[in-house]
Amino acid sequence: MAILPILVAPDPRLKTKAKAVEKVDDGIRQLMEDMLETMYQAPGIGLAAPQVGVAKRVVVIDVAKEDEEPQPLRMVNPEIIWASDDEELYEEGCLSLPEQFADVVRSVAVRVRYVDHQNEIREFDADDILGICVQHEIDHLEGTLFVDHISKLKRNMILRKLQKARKDQPVTV
Numbered sequence: 056m057a058i059l060p061i062l063v064a065p066d067p068r069l070k071t072k073a074k075a076v077e078k079v080d081d082g083i084r085q086l087m088e089d090m091l092e093t094m095y096q097a098p099g100i101g102l103a104a105p106q107v108g109v110a111k112r113v114v115v116i117d118v119a120k121e122d123e124e125p126q127p128l129r130m131v132n133p134e135i136i137w138a139s140d141d142e143e144l145y146e147e148g149c150l151s152l153p154e155q156f157a158d159v160v161r162s163v164a165v166r167v168r169y170v171d172h173q174n175e176i177r178e179f180d181a182d183d184i185l186g187i188c189v190q191h192e193i194d195h196l197e198g199t200l201f202v203d204h205i206s207k208l209k210r211n212m213i214l215r216k217l218q219k220a221r222k223d224q225p226v227t228v
C-alpha cells in the first residue's frame with residue numbers, strides 16, 4: 056500500500072469529470088487500497104480518485120467512529136439513483152480544501168448503486184453522515200467541490216485563502 060499525495064484546490068484536476076471504470080481489475084483494487092490508506096492517514100472519512108490525480112470514478116469511504124471497527128466502503132462507478140426531497144444543512148470540509156468549512160445543502164437520504172471491488176453491483180440507502188459523505192464524494196467525480204454549492208463570494212474567499220497558503224509555503228530544495 057502507498058500513501059498518495061492529495062491535490063489541493065484550486066487545482067484544475069479537481070475540476071475535471073472522471074471517467075467510468077470498465078472493469079474492476081487488480082490496478083483498481085490497488086488504487087482503492089492506496090486511497091483508503093491515504094484517507095485514514097489524512098485523516099478523513101471519504102476520498103475520491105480525482106483528489107489523488109486519478110480521473111476515474113472510484114471512491115472510498117469509512118464513517119466508523121474512532122472507537123468502532125473500520126467499515127471501509129470501496130465504490131466503483133457510484134451513482135445516486137434516488138434522493139429524498141427533504142434537504143438539510145450540514146457543515147462540510149474536504150481534504151482538498153484543508154481547514155476550510157462551509158454549510159452545504161444536501162438531500163437528507165440517498166440510494167446509491169455502485170460496483171464493488173469484486174465486480175458485484177450493490178445498492179444501499181444512506182442518510183446522516185454517510186449520506187452527506189456519499190453525495191460529497193460523488194460530486195468530486197463530476198469535478199464539483201463543496202464550495203461550488205455556496206455563494207460565489209464565500210467560494211472565492213476560500214479559494215483565495217488556499218492559493219495564498221500555497222504561495223506562503225517555504226521552498227524546500
Ligand code: NI
Binds near residue numbers: 148151
Ligand atoms: Ni472532498
